[in-house]
Amino acid sequence: MEKLQNTCKKALELLKKGGADNAQARASFVTTNEFNVDSGRFSLYRTLYRSSLSLQALIGGREGRASAESLEEEDVRSLAADCLASAAAAKPDDCRVYAAENRKGDFVSGAVDCDREKLFERSKELLETVKTRFPLIVMEQMIISHDSRKTVYADASGTVYTRRSGEYTVSLMYSAHDGDKTSSFFGSDAVCTDLDRPFIELGRMEEELAEVQRQIETKPVEGKFTGTVVLTPGVFGWLIDNAVGNFASGGALFEGTSPWAESVGKRVASPGVTLRLAPKDGRIVNGPVVSAEGFLNEDFCLIEDGVLQGFVLSHYYANKLKKQPSPNTTPCYVVDGGGKEAADIIKGVKKGLLVGRLSGGRPSAGGEFSAVAKNSFLIEDGEIKDAVSETMINGNIRDMLMQISAVSAETVEDGNSVLPFASVENVVISGR
């Protein structure tokens, strides 16, 4: 940590000496241990030793950024010169600000040290569990890793934040096979801070493996109809992330494309939808502590009971738009659970889909999208029927938020977000 602090200090001195009015330096060491499984067997063990230094400087409202891996003194000098030259070339923009609070802080979170032997045993156990309990699953790739991180953030005002953090990450890509028949591939991911539980218990991993096994036989939906789609937490997260990016972000508001520009205090989602951006929530693993502008992140509520409370604005965009910056701009989404279990929500669906993955074009700035429903099942008269193929859903994500009829009582915590299932009414579903 001392080397990182000294590197930041040296870089800031160079930037200030070079004319920077304000400057930031971030330095890190990351050690990664990673086991890979390919086509069902262990194939690779990697250890990575990475360092990085990122510099930002403001000169008369002109911003430059430069980053590199090396922390050697000669390279730090070169990087600082690069950063200053970039800033000098930029256009002045008074909306650029960095924190200048002269604060100190030391943060420790997660699993800082890697238990390599236990990590391998948990990996092996997961592979064997899948083979035993889900015999039709072929593990295309399984990546299980641990990152141990030391980071220092420092700025020209004297602020220094240090952080030691670490986490285990489980990432699976698989499909189910029976003779010549095969399901679509599916990915399950989770992050955790200990090895106390078998990996199969993380997130929705067990349910997702079981669902994919039932997706070998598929049928296209016949014709086109308007129905209810029940989104799994992963797909609901996609909907929320696109809504935040297209409607509530500084970029969308500045571009003038956000339909929510005048909607603070108004309903933008169904009652019962409460969304927080919460990097400090205990269920989020190693949420970011410091913003890109050097401010400490705090949790906040973006949508409360369907009503928009504000926007997701950095200080830069807040200044551009003459609005208040938000307490953070992270994608650490936490959505409150509702009153009914997902199974009961599905029982109330006359005709629609249980959507496990959407493969689709990026929604347009206005929210229009069409996508193929992958890893999805037809729902008829409250029952989950066949898995579907060649079936598309079309709509607008802004309308979909308003058409949510229920969010599930249970939420899925995968370390990155906390999300329930959500059912959405009046969605166009089209088959062959």
Next chain:
Amino acid sequence: MDKDMLYGCKSAFIPGAHVELRAQKNRQRAVTLLKGDVVHNARSQSGGVCARVYKDGVWGFSSLAETSAEAAKSVIDAATGNAVFLDDRTGYGLPPIPGAAYARVEHFAPPKDAPQKLYIDFLSELDAYIEKHCPRLLSRAVMAVEDSMEKLLLTSDGAEGHNIIPRSYVYLSLTAEHESGTPVDLTLPIGGFGCFEDNFASPEGLYPQVDELYSQLLQKAEGVHADAGEKLCVLGGMMSGMLAHEAVGHTVEADLVLAGSVAAGKIGQVVASPLVSLTDFANTAFGETAPLPVYLDDEGIEAKDAPLIKDGVLVGYMNNRESARHFGMEPLGNARAFAFSDEPLVRMRNTAVHPGDSSLEDMIASVDDGYYLTSSNNGQADTTGEFMFGVCMGYEIKKGRLGKALLDTTISGIAFNMLKTVDMVGDKLTWVSSGMCGKKQPMPVGMGGPALRCRVMIGGR
């Protein structure tokens, strides 16, 4: 990077083991102007050294963010230790990795490095032209990106290489308002292989593309939703290139074949119309340098073209050394790594459908009721060959003539079914190389194709 330093580390290789030692430097320069403001202005680089060691069926790998003899020896030791750790716990006992013909390949020229001011001045002038000549815009963004990947490679069976792939692009992104009040947008990447100064002499050179993109956007601003369902379509060259990459290319990557992709067991079978041939080109295609030429892969295999479909018949997969041994095929240089801290994976290089003999005009004239789809903003496919592409520009075809522009939509299908419906193939090839293919690691790739007439599912209202 210092070749002599790296090559001097061969003495640290463990006798009898297959070892790959690579030093690599990736560089990126990027500037974005949003409505005239510089919202992104950054220079970055990463570099270091890595080693990969094979032992009885498993690999050990290690990387360090330094490029020195000491660092090289350190990663060889660590990678060896990792291979031993995994071998002790798995005991697969597989045979040694197949050797390869001696290859010494050098395609390196020091990359130019334009100062950030050049990018900002270039974009400012371009942005001023857009602001003046495109009055109906809701928003505009221009972005310049240059990235390069320089690699030095040494393998225990004698391959030596020093290569660089620089590429640079300007992205134009324009947004207008549809008559319904919703925003519509279009983005156009311009550029290709080479440093920024090589590809972009002056902003004026891009004004015709700005005018054309603006014209298309105004058509889209009066656009209509596609009629959902299976339709007869003419896919433009960009779309067929994406089809070549996403819907076919990934299913014939040998690691995905081993995981059970739809192409498993189909070598020699008819998977497309006899009009369709498809190849993953290494460095030269149809007599010209391919968009992102690869001469040596990161396992030390000299790169050659990989024929995938010939006259509608599946004829090959893309392999690394291990998978080539499994399938009894020749490795053709498809094992590529993105960063110094990445191991080689089976990747595409420049994947294209071969051009045919139909003119685009004849193809459009032959459609009574369908669509001409020209641009895509993304695409995905899975191992079943079921694909989806976002369509961000297209037109109705009514009685052989182009009609109204389309709003954003999606097409989908199952590749080996859809390719059998191809009954006309255009005579002009279009390449795209601005994107990154995603597969554990990103990777710059080229994709290309001619116009194709086929039946495909289209989304809509």
